Amino acid sequence: MNSLYTSGVRQTTSLQADLERLRNGDTSASLLGQISASLAAMSRTIDDYDAMAKREMIKAKQEKAQMRVQKFRSDYTEFRSQFETLKADALEQQAASQRAELITASATPDTPSDTRRRFQTTAPPQSTLHPGLRPSNQPETISESPFRSATPYDSYNRDFRALDEHSFIQNTESRLDEFLAQGREVLDNLVDQRKMLKGTHKRLLDAANTLGLSRQVIGWIERRSTQDMYIFIGGAVFTFFCFYLIWHYFG
Incomplete structure (x- = not known):
C-alpha cells in the first residue's frame, strides 16, 4: 500500500x-496526450489504493489511508477541471490563429498567373464507387470559377474528406493516449519492482550477516566446549591422582 501511495x-x-507547462503556453499534442494519460493512470492508482485501504x-x-484517498480524489478533480479549461483555451487560441492566417492569406492579392490557373478546368478525382452508384450528372471537368454553382459531387467530396x-x-489521439498510458504504467511497475x-x-x-554471526557464535561455542572437555579430563585425572596419594599414604 505504501508503494501505491x-x-x-x-x-x-x-x-x-x-x-504548469500547459499554462505557460505549451499546447503541443504530445503534452495534451501525456496529461490525459497521467490523469487516467492517477484514477486507476486512486481506485487501487482505495481498495487496499478498505482491506486494511x-x-x-x-x-489514515481513507484520508489520503480523499485528498487524492480532490486533487484529481481539480487537475481534471484545470486540464479541461486550459485545453479549451488552447483550442480556442489555435482556432483564432488559424482564422487570422486564413484572413491574411485571403487578403493577399493573386498574380495574373494564379488567376488564370484558378479558372482552368481540372479533371475530377477518380471515384471509387460502383458505376451503378455514381451520379449520372457528374461533370467530367471541374472549373474553379466563382460563377460556377456547387455540384452535389463537390459537397459529397468535401464532407467525405472532412469526415x-x-x-x-x-484515432491518432486515442492511440497516442493509450501508448502514453501504457508507458506510464510500465514505468510505475519498473519503479515498484526496483523498490x-x-x-x-x-x-x-541482513540474513547473510545474521548467518555469519551465527556461524561465528557456533564456532566459538564449539571451541569453548572442546576446551571445557580438556579441562574436565585434566581435573578428573588430577582428582584421581590425589585420591591415590591419599589412599597410599593414609590408607
Missing part, C-alpha cells in the same frame, strides 16, 4: 508540472 504522490507532482485490518491505518480527417485525428528488489536485497544482506 508513493506512486500517487509522484503522479500528482508530475501532473502539476505538466499543467488496523483501524488507525485504514482511517475522414476527423476520424483519423481522433521491491532493493528491499529483498537488503533483507538478504
Whole structure:
C-alpha cells in the first residue's frame, strides 16, 4: 500500500508540472496526450489504493489511508477541471490563429498567373464507387470559377474528406493516449519492482550477516566446549591422582 501511495504522490507532482507547462503556453499534442494519460493512470492508482485501504485490518491505518484517498480524489478533480479549461483555451487560441492566417492569406492579392490557373478546368478525382452508384450528372471537368454553382459531387467530396480527417485525428489521439498510458504504467511497475528488489536485497544482506554471526557464535561455542572437555579430563585425572596419594599414604 505504501508503494501505491508513493506512486500517487509522484503522479500528482508530475501532473502539476505538466499543467504548469500547459499554462505557460505549451499546447503541443504530445503534452495534451501525456496529461490525459497521467490523469487516467492517477484514477486507476486512486481506485487501487482505495481498495487496499478498505482491506486494511488496523483501524488507525485504514482511517489514515481513507484520508489520503480523499485528498487524492480532490486533487484529481481539480487537475481534471484545470486540464479541461486550459485545453479549451488552447483550442480556442489555435482556432483564432488559424482564422487570422486564413484572413491574411485571403487578403493577399493573386498574380495574373494564379488567376488564370484558378479558372482552368481540372479533371475530377477518380471515384471509387460502383458505376451503378455514381451520379449520372457528374461533370467530367471541374472549373474553379466563382460563377460556377456547387455540384452535389463537390459537397459529397468535401464532407467525405472532412469526415475522414476527423476520424483519423481522433484515432491518432486515442492511440497516442493509450501508448502514453501504457508507458506510464510500465514505468510505475519498473519503479515498484526496483523498490521491491532493493528491499529483498537488503533483507538478504541482513540474513547473510545474521548467518555469519551465527556461524561465528557456533564456532566459538564449539571451541569453548572442546576446551571445557580438556579441562574436565585434566581435573578428573588430577582428582584421581590425589585420591591415590591419599589412599597410599593414609590408607
